[in-house]
Amino acid sequence: MNTLSNALIPRRLRFESQLAFRHLLSGGGQTLLTVSAVAAGVIIVIFITSLIFGLQERLTELLTDAIPHITITVEEPAPAPLKEVPGASEGASSSLIEQQAPQLKFIDNWQQVVETVYTLPNVRAVAPVVSGQAFVSKGANPVGVALVGANPALQDIITPVTKNLIAGKYIDLASDEIVIDAELAKDLNVATGERIRLTSSTGATDSFTIAGIYSRGQGRGNAYVTLRTGQSLFGYGTSVNAIYVKLIDIYNADSVADRIMALLPYEARSWTREFPQFLASLQVQTASAYLISTFSLVASGFAIAAVLIVSVLQKSKQIGILKSMGVRRRQILRVFIFEGLGVALVGSGLGAIIGMTIVFLLSLFKQPVTQVGQTPDPLFPVRILPFYIALAILAAIISTVIAAVLPARRAAKMNPVDVMR
Amino acid sequence: MSEVGILTESERVTASGAPPVVVETRGLKKTYSGKVDVPVLHGIDIQIRAEEFVAVIGQSGSGKTTLLNLLGALDVPTGGTVLINGIDISTLDEDELARLRSDQVGFIFQFHYLLDEFTCLENSLMPITIRHGDVTEEERERIMSLLARVGLGDRMDNRPDEMSGGENQRCAIVRALACSPKIILADEPTGNLDSRSGEEVFELMREMNRESGVAFVMITHDDRLAQAADRILLIEDGLIHEISKEEHRERMAGIARERAVLRSGVI
Numbered sequence: 176m177n178t179l180s181n182a183l184i185p186r187r188l189r190f191e192s193q194l195a196f197r198h199l200l201s202g203g204g205q206t207l208l209t210v211s212a213v214a215a216g217v218i219i220v221i222f223i224t225s226l227i228f229g230l231q232e233r234l235t236e237l238l239t240d241a242i243p244h245i246t247i248t249v250e251e252p253a254p255a256p257l258k259e260v261p262g263a264s265e266g267a268s269s270s271l272i273e274q275q276a277p278q279l280k281f282i283d284n285w286q287q288v289v290e291t292v293y294t295l296p297n298v299r300a301v302a303p304v305v306s307g308q309a310f311v312s313k314g315a316n317p318v319g320v321a322l323v324g325a326n327p328a329l330q331d332i333i334t335p336v337t338k339n340l341i342a343g344k345y346i347d348l349a350s351d352e353i354v355i356d357a358e359l360a361k362d363l364n365v366a367t368g369e370r371i372r373l374t375s376s377t378g379a380t381d382s383f384t385i386a387g388i389y390s391r392g393q394g395r396g397n398a399y400v401t402l403r404t405g406q407s408l409f410g411y412g413t414s415v416n417a418i419y420v421k422l423i424d425i426y427n428a429d430s431v432a433d434r435i436m437a438l439l440p441y442e443a444r445s446w447t448r449e450f451p452q453f454l455a456s457l458q459v460q461t462a463s464a465y466l467i468s469t470f471s472l473v474a475s476g477f478a479i480a481a482v483l484i485v486s487v488l489q490k491s492k493q494i495g496i497l498k499s500m501g502v503r504r505r506q507i508l509r510v511f512i513f514e515g516l517g518v519a520l521v522g523s524g525l526g527a528i529i530g531m532t533i534v535f536l537l538s539l540f541k542q543p544v545t546q547v548g549q550t551p552d553p554l555f556p557v558r559i560l561p562f563y564i565a566l567a568i569l570a571a572i573i574s575t576v577i578a579a580v581l582p583a584r585r586a587a588k589m590n591p592v593d594v595m596r
Numbered sequence: 597m598s599e600v601g602i603l604t605e606s607e608r609v610t611a612s613g614a615p616p617v618v619v620e621t622r623g624l625k626k627t628y629s630g631k632v633d634v635p636v637l638h639g640i641d642i643q644i645r646a647e648e649f650v651a652v653i654g655q656s657g658s659g660k661t662t663l664l665n666l667l668g669a670l671d672v673p674t675g676g677t678v679l680i681n682g683i684d685i686s687t688l689d690e691d692e693l694a695r696l697r698s699d700q701v702g703f704i705f706q707f708h709y710l711l712d713e714f715t716c717l718e719n720s721l722m723p724i725t726i727r728h729g730d731v732t733e734e735e736r737e738r739i740m741s742l743l744a745r746v747g748l749g750d751r752m753d754n755r756p757d758e759m760s761g762g763e764n765q766r767c768a769i770v771r772a773l774a775c776s777p778k779i780i781l782a783d784e785p786t787g788n789l790d791s792r793s794g795e796e797v798f799e800l801m802r803e804m805n806r807e808s809g810v811a812f813v814m815i816t817h818d819d820r821l822a823q824a825a826d827r828i829l830l831i832e833d834g835l836i837h838e839i840s841k842e843e844h845r846e847r848m849a850g851i852a853r854e855r856a857v858l859r860s861g862v863i
């Protein structure tokens with residue numbers, strides 16, 4: 176112990192470190208209290224960050240798992256006032272600004288677009304699709320549905336279908352087959368193998384065999400047909416109206432979308448632009464995580480300052496006697512800063528261990544399994560984030576040392592004659 | 597420097613033959629300022645030489661502790677100068693004063709004031725630890741033999757609360773000697789002890805004084821101890837008077853008579 180501390184602490188600081196150590200040892204309950212305050216602060220920070228950031232990661236995963244990360248479409252010109260329209264006659268003005276009526280937007284050279292997008296880094300899959308609205312019916316009332324015509328293997332990467340199948344198949348879909356979601360199947364009261372009629376928004380009608388029924392457990396989903404079938408239903412010929420892109424790193428979507436727009440005359444929207452509210456809510460969460468963390472560290476800082484102030488008062492006689500022995504102000508200051516530092520190191524170390532243990536134990540709780548063969552999701556989507564643990568420890572140490580400065584300065588300034596009377 | 601707090605011959609004897617002056621005051625004044633100013637010392641001129649053992653006496657509140665604090669550079673005078681080892685302490689800054697206290701002065705207080713968190717040995721080594729961060733084997737040996745000398749050979753690893761008042765005070769003496777100071781200032785070192793251990797402590801101080809030549813200034817209310825000092829300084833009305841042992845004895849006798857008269861008058 177002594178040889179270890181001798182190796183670590185420079186000779187000229189050994190008096191201070193030794194006295195600080197003895198103060199903490201003899202402090203007993205007070206020391207325990209301050210150490211616990213620091214530990215509690217660090218535990219809260221670790222707990223809050225791992226919970227909130229874990230939750231964010233999980234939410235983002237859930238969201239981005241089921242959507243294209245980038246959607247490439249034909250640019251839709253934004254409505255502009257007449258006077259801004261190039262070539263409009265001088266003095267012309269408009270009293271009504273109206274969004275253009277939806278039109279068919281063909282991406283004719285989609286093979287080339289797909290090739291170009293595949294050359295970009297971070298791209299996992301590119302799927303040309305035709306999507307549109309349709310009505311499906313089984314005898315009685317027609318029900319509206321969003322229809323996606325796409326290559327099943329590619330579509331499975333963009334928005335998983337096969338993985339969520341309850342019955343039937345999706346891969347190897349035939350041109351007269353369709354996959355629908357469980358809610359639609361319930362509304363229509365149909366099962367796999369049965370036939371339904373489908374009318375597209377362009378008026379084309381055909382009948383399809385239900386090849387598969389899936390459920391993602393979150394509202395009504397799309398109906399899926401092959402790309403060819405989609406093209407003929409909506410009258411696209413060999414063109415498509417959208418190209419979906421799936422990325423490896425979802426947080427890189429904006430820059431990839433920008434690259435696509437720079438390279439191609441189409442609009443490319445990343446998921447972050449598609450879901451601004453989602454991102455905003457994540458930011459609010461992040462802000463509250465930081466806020467709670469800061470408050471808890473400040474609170475533990477105050478607790479430490481209070482205890483140290485009391486301890487300085489208790490030690491004032493001792494400070495006087497030390498000064499009579501030639502201790503300098505600087506040395507007294509260091510003694511109490513070292514006490515704060517000792518408390519901070521032990522407290523934050525302890526807090527980190529306890530905090531990580533709590534987070535680890537929480538991660539062991541699983542959600543009940545709803546489907547056979549499903550791997551259970553964790554109940555608390557916590558993540559142990561080394562960066563935030565390091566940050567918590569650092570912040571705790573800094574706040575504790577700051578909290579120690581005030582009482583330490585007070586101690587250093589004590590007049591020996593006054594305190595020893 | 598010299599070993600074990602012993603002054604070298606050249607330091608001990610000046611050209612004139614008398615030991616050198618270690619502490620000197622010139623027109624020293626002290627007034628405590630507060631809501632009301634408390635003038636305590638009105639102009640004090642004293643010289644303390646190496647090897648001397650000086651007793652300071654005076655009534656409670658006469659300013660003995662005040663003087664001692666000024667002699668040890670623990671407090672700043674409101675007038676006059678204090679010279680420690682020839683250096684005017686008003687010319688020194690905080691750090692230099694601390695350095696001076698650590699090099700030249702040792703303090704012993706009435707309530708021993710050892711550090712509770714440290715053992716007897718660690719307490720005795722404290723001035724060295726403060727100065728150098730740690731202690732050499734040589735210094736440790738020296739302090740341990742000093743502790744053995746004052747009868748604490750088997751108490752070295754005890755904490756202050758595990759030792760008697762007399763033992764605490766003997767430990768404080770060793771501590772005061774640790775950095776081989778030129779002068780030791782003792783404020784009623786025996787005031788808190790029964791007469792027997794008080795006497796022991798006094799004898800030890802006297803021995804150290806004789807052996808190492810370190811000057812002692814000891815405040816005391818014990819007239820017998822004052823009689824055993826080399827010189828007696830009396831503080832009265834903010835001024836200091838050197839009195840001979842005969843004068844002191846007469847004063848003692850006078851006070852005893854007064855008391856007797858008072859007592860008989862009351863009863």
Ligand SMILES: Nc1ncnc2c1ncn2[C@@H]1O[C@H](COP(=O)(O)OP(=O)(O)OP(=O)(O)O)[C@@H](O)[C@H]1O
Pocket residue numbers: 592593628629630634636654655656657658659660661662663
């Ligand atoms: N810091 C201070 N502020 C104001 N007055 C003080 C202060 N210190 C001492 N005094 C006053 O100065 C006077 C001298 O005090 P001092 O402690 O020097 O006396 P003393 O001779 O040591 O007495 P005792 O024998 O009781 O220890 C006293 O009247 C005391 O009240």
Ligand SMILES: [Mg+2]
Pocket residue numbers: 660661662783
């Ligand atoms: Mg006094």
